[in-house]
Amino acid sequence: MRDRQSARGERRSREFEAFVAGAAGRLLHAATLLTAEAPDANPRARRLLTLALAHTYARWDGLRGDDPYDCARRYLVTRFAHTAWHRHGAFGPARTGARGPLAGLTPRERLVLVLRIYEGVAEERTAALLGLPAERVHTICDRATATVLHPARPGSADRTVTKAAPS
Template identity: 55%
Template structure:
């Protein structure tokens, strides 16, 4: 019995290590976009990956990336001390707008999935995303102009 359990633990560790090696970079980028702080992003990702490792056997059949991303989002949404926007482009957005923008635009999560993950109606997610993208496009650039939609000249 002890050898079987040890072999199962080695297998879990190897599977998880392979998953983490492939997904940690993208998840860290998403966490950094959310928190605006590399140290907070590291802590957020570490907590989410720890949960994924602990639940590895129970989540058979589920996508570990989606599982970890969902935990990352849940932890960010319910921990106000991670809501310290830095100097990045997303600094002007509220925490909820950041969540929607990162999930919808960076991660490519469908509107309905984003709504379900955040506990919001799909039309509310659509409105938040529209408001956030409008805010991001109206942000003054370093040259004093305003960011314009792709393919259009910048306003001066």
């Protein structure tokens, strides 16, 4: 009995290590984009990744055929949204001092853009995950993409973000 539990624990550890080896880099990149940190200085993204992996490991045996990457990504996104909501209220303006490629976007815009463009999550799934209508996700994605592709020029009027009620 004890040998069987030990073997099961070792197999679980090997499976999880293989998952982490394959998925951690991509999850860290997604977290870095979400936090708008520079890739070489991303403590918030690393914390998000650690929490997502710990959550996934805790649920590992219960996944039973579910995609562990999807589980980790869902937790990462949910945790980021929760902290962004509490720091900025209703996904307000981006953090000052952010230096990443998506630093000019609000946290909600980064969430939608990372899920839709970087992760390739369908519009309907993104909407369901964030609790938004699909049309709103489409609009946010279009606006965020335009902002990233056509950033404001230095010296021109900065993009202003107003606090609005959650949509």
